[in-house]
Amino acid sequence: MPQRRLVTSRSKEPRQRFAEELRKLRAQHGLSLRQLGDRLGWDYSLFGKMEKGETLGGPEVVQALDQFFGTQGMLLALWELATGDRTQFRERYRQYMALEADAVSLWHFAVSVLPGLLQTPAYAREVLAAGGLKGDELEQQVKARMGRRDLLTTDEAPTFRTILSEAALRTPLLGAGEWRAQLEYLAEAAERDNITIHVLPQSAGLHALMGFDVWYLLLPEGRTVVYTENGYRGELIEESAPVVRLQKAYDSVRDLAMSPSESRKYILRLLEEVSCESST
Incomplete structure (x- = not known):
């Protein structure tokens, strides 16, 4: 080395x-x-x-x-x-990326945007472009994000559970065909043995994880760390007390969400709606 x-x-x-x-x-x-x-x-x-x-x-x-x-x-x-930009990829996010690569299990909650690990290239491109990236830098970041998806497809892939807010699934891409491809990818991912998808309906109302995305990583040595992120900053949390509180918050939100089978049916219904709209 x-x-x-x-x-x-x-x-x-x-x-x-x-x-x-x-x-x-x-x-x-x-x-x-x-x-x-x-x-x-x-x-x-x-x-x-x-x-x-x-x-x-x-x-x-x-x-x-x-x-x-x-x-x-x-x-x-x-x-x-x-x-000359020390804000684009902060130390805590670097630490998170290293931990993500070693994690044996991941849990996630998405408040407004689908997780990068489940994004199609078109979805990633539109999200990153909305954040101000363009040209070669945009294309590089799309490729990088697609490379991260390999984490869930290797022989030793970690288990991954995500709770997607209904709002994230009701915010389509500009192109109907590209949005349909994204929904198809989600439906296919939900069938993999190591991936579990829940949909949190809008009717669930206010809950414990309002306002930010959150990732939970179970590491090989048995400890869990949490990474929270909103539109302005991210924070890596390793202290046991706040991690436990956030785990309880995640459990409470999962109790409000649809079951995995119901969630997949919901995604398939959305897919049907998009297909019908694009054919009219």
Whole structure:
């Protein structure tokens, strides 16, 4: 495993340093650009541009490189220096991403947007574009998000349970065909052995998880951590007392939600509605 190098804000040319580190790490692993792309699931040309300094890529791409090379966040720290933006991918989110990769079980609640692990490319693109991304950066982030979906499809995939608010399922994409494809993907995902989907109906009223998305991760050593997120900030919670309170809140919301079989039927009914609307 490559040794972690010291990174400070005194680096004179952080963009050049970032590109150099990428080239060195790939050479140390004896990989071609195409082989690296195949291993990580991105077009190899992206890594070529990053090594030439033509683009910095996005935070999820760099996070994947850090995990692959075992550089413990060094590349992401250099990326932050090179972009001059330390708010785009904060330390707590970096920690969450590392923990997510190791989790043996995940629980999730979505207040307004479907979880990235269950998004289609079109859905991810529209959500990310609404957040201000565009051009190459937008496409890089879409690819990165699609790469994260592999977490649920490997032989050792964690179990994943999500509660989707009815509002999230009633907010369609601009294109009826793309929204239909997203609903089809959800219906298919609900049939996998390791994925459980609940729908929380609007009629459930006010509940304990109003106003934010929340992720619960059960780690191999048996402890649970929680990541909460709203439109402005995210917070990683590891202290046992607040984690227990949030687990109880999640259980109370799950009690208000539809069963997995009812939820899948609900998604299929939405799919029928979209199909009928697009055919008229």
